[in-house]
Amino acid sequence: MKVWAIIVKELREYMLKPGSISWGLVFPLVFSLAFIARFGDIDHLIPGLLSISALFGTTSFVASSIIFERRLRTFERLLLAPVSYGEIILAKVLVGAIFGLLVSLVTLVLVSHFMAYSIWSLPLVLLYLILSNLAFSALGVYVSLAISNSINVMTWLNLIRLPMMFTSGAIASLTLFPRWFLVVGLITPMTYSVDGLRYGLLYYYDVIPPLESMLALVLMFLLFMLLSIRALKKLY
Amino acid sequence: MIEARELTKRYGDFTAVDRISFKVKKGEIFGFLGPNGAGKTTTVRMLSTLTSITEGEAYVNGYDVRREKVGVKKSIGVVQDVSNLYDELTVEENLRFLARLYEAPPENVSKLIKDFNLPARKKFGKLSSGYKRRASIVAALIHDPPVIFLDEPTIALDVKSARMVREMIRALNVAGRTIFLTTHNMVEAETLPHRIAIINRGKIVAMGGRSEIRRLLGSETRVRLKVEPLKTSLIHALEEYSPAFEEDALVLKVKDIDAFMDELAEIKGRLGFRIVHLSTELPSIEDVFLELTEEEGEERGCACGGCPI
Numbered sequence: 001m002k003v004w005a006i007i008v009k010e011l012r013e014y015m016l017k018p019g020s021i022s023w024g025l026v027f028p029l030v031f032s033l034a035f036i037a038r039f040g041d042i043d044h045l046i047p048g049l050l051s052i053s054a055l056f057g058t059t060s061f062v063a064s065s066i067i068f069e070r071r072l073r074t075f076e077r078l079l080l081a082p083v084s085y086g087e088i089i090l091a092k093v094l095v096g097a098i099f100g101l102l103v104s105l106v107t108l109v110l111v112s113h114f115m116a117y118s119i120w121s122l123p124l125v126l127l128y129l130i131l132s133n134l135a136f137s138a139l140g141v142y143v144s145l146a147i148s149n150s151i152n153v154m155t156w157l158n159l160i161r162l163p164m165m166f167t168s169g170a171i172a173s174l175t176l177f178p179r180w181f182l183v184v185g186l187i188t189p190m191t192y193s194v195d196g197l198r199y200g201l202l203y204y205y206d207v208i209p210p211l212e213s214m215l216a217l218v219l220m221f222l223l224f225m226l227l228s229i230r231a232l233k234k235l236y
Numbered sequence: 237m238i239e240a241r242e243l244t245k246r247y248g249d250f251t252a253v254d255r256i257s258f259k260v261k262k263g264e265i266f267g268f269l270g271p272n273g274a275g276k277t278t279t280v281r282m283l284s285t286l287t288s289i290t291e292g293e294a295y296v297n298g299y300d301v302r303r304e305k306v307g308v309k310k311s312i313g314v315v316q317d318v319s320n321l322y323d324e325l326t327v328e329e330n331l332r333f334l335a336r337l338y339e340a341p342p343e344n345v346s347k348l349i350k351d352f353n354l355p356a357r358k359k360f361g362k363l364s365s366g367y368k369r370r371a372s373i374v375a376a377l378i379h380d381p382p383v384i385f386l387d388e389p390t391i392a393l394d395v396k397s398a399r400m401v402r403e404m405i406r407a408l409n410v411a412g413r414t415i416f417l418t419t420h421n422m423v424e425a426e427t428l429p430h431r432i433a434i435i436n437r438g439k440i441v442a443m444g445g446r447s448e449i450r451r452l453l454g455s456e457t458r459v460r461l462k463v464e465p466l467k468t469s470l471i472h473a474l475e476e477y478s479p480a481f482e483e484d485a486l487v488l489k490v491k492d493i494d495a496f497m498d499e500l501a502e503i504k505g506r507l508g509f510r511i512v513h514l515s516t517e518l519p520s521i522e523d524v525f526l527e528l529t530e531e532e533g534e535e536r537g538c539a540c541g542g543c544p545i
């Protein structure tokens with residue numbers, strides 16, 4: 001229940017902050033609109049656009065909240081309270097995932113208007129969206145806590161997430177690149193999200209079979225949660 | 237209630253807090269005085285579990301700070317050296333949130349708001365700095381802890397707000413709480429604490445009750461002297477007692493009062509003046525503080541006249 005209290009507090013405090021809105025909501029929507037305007041028929045791009053929305057929605061929200069809290073030292077309120085590190089991290093990751101899920105659902109509603117085919121399996125799409133948002137949010141929390149000077153968090157985050165848009169097959173299919181590039185793709189967390197969503201939306205995948213991508217996203221979520229707890233312990 | 241044994245904090249090679257030991261009794265206001273960078277905040281952060289203890293031991297309300305963090309956290313309210321509540325939440329929402337984190341009864345929130353006359357529906361970010369500090373102090377009381385840490389609670393406040401905060405601190409203590417108060421404000425040091433420790437460069441250099449601290453400057457007595465007419469020749473004649481003006485009186489630092497009286501009589505005969513007022517007092521805590529925390533070679537060197545500048 002403490003976790004839920006933190007989540008509600010975070011949404012009220014940070015939902016409307018410029019950091020969450022600009023990179024977290026406006027950027028993915030404008031990005032999607034730009035593709036729609038350019039290509040019209042965008043079915044094969046939709047998995048990538050959804051995944052980009054999840055990535056930017058989650059990471060922007062958690063980074064902006066954690067940067068604020070580290071700088072204004074409201075983070076220490078949580079550390080002083082009888083709340084465990086695990087609960088703090090879980091709350092931060094969940095709230096980022098909730099924000100990211102909202103952003104990706106808005107994107108889904110937007111882009112589905114421009115789909116030539118209908119969605120193959122909506123439940124599967126939702127499941128992949130939830131897993132992607134959890135994994136990306138945990139990644140964002142980890143980066144926001146692992147960088148020792150909070151001023152540099154946004155720079156590092158962009159250094160990670162902008163290239164990921166290309167190495168994950170979100171924009172151009174990984175099958176079009178030379179084989180060595182696939183290796184880069186496989187270590188990019190976003191690849192699993194894109195291929196999973198592709199399967200749910202269009203009933204085919206590029207590189208990674210659906211069950212494996214699901215498993216990979218769950219593992220990523222857990223891994224970055226653990227790394228975040230470790231980073232938090234090191235920070236204070 | 238609070239005990240530190242050889243408590244030490246190192247950052248790399250730098251020792252911020254150096255083997256300090258003290259005990260704070262239940263119901264006591266313990267003043268922790270020191271100049272900027274002395275190690276006050278670091279000590280509070282160690283005692284409140286916010287930063288790790290490099291060496292030594294500490295106990296708060298019977299809990300081992302290193303091993304029983306949850307017990308410590310539940311026993312303490314911490315007012316940090318910044319007013320850190322959530323800007324976009326109202327005062328009441330902030331307190332409700334903290335009440336849930338501490339699993340405190342929700343009635344505490346409305347009671348505290350009433351008792352301390354807080355603007356419940358105003359966003360924290362919109363409050364004046366005085367009210368922000370007030371709300372931060374109240375936030376530390378949400379779970380009614382027996383021990384309160386306050387880290388320079390009146391720093392950067394205007395005179396009126398600072399007085400209000402001091403009155404709050406006194407009220408908290410009257411309610412039976414143990415208070416650990418760090419400050420470099422001398423008004424606070426003279427009026428609030430029952431006992432004082434002075435920390436300088438990570439080391440405790442003096443500790444005791446207020447009058448014990450004042451007596452630390454050895455047998456030195458402050459003599460207030462008012463004469464008419466006041467001539468510069470008198471000030472020159474009294475040079476060895478480092479004369480200084482306070483309001484309209486001369487204040488002298490005297491080691492041997494008997495010899496001083498003889499000398500004063502002699503000078504009086506020589507220069508011819510009337511003594512209007514003569515009184516003695518112990519040095520203030522500020523005097524002791526300045527004496528004990530000055531940088532070596534800095535002021536001491538200048539006072540003896542051998543200073544090259």
Ligand SMILES: Nc1ncnc2c1ncn2[C@@H]1O[C@H](COP(=O)(O)OP(=O)(O)O)[C@@H](O)[C@H]1O
Nearest residue numbers: 247250252270271272273274275276277278279
């Ligand atoms: N995280 C840190 N890393 C390195 N040095 C620090 C850190 N925190 C404090 N210090 C140093 O420790 C000393 C004591 O600091 P602090 O406890 O904040 O002093 P005070 O509160 O008495 O002004 C200072 O010299 C400060 O620069």
Ligand SMILES: [Mg+2]
Nearest residue numbers: 276277317388
């Ligand atoms: Mg300090």
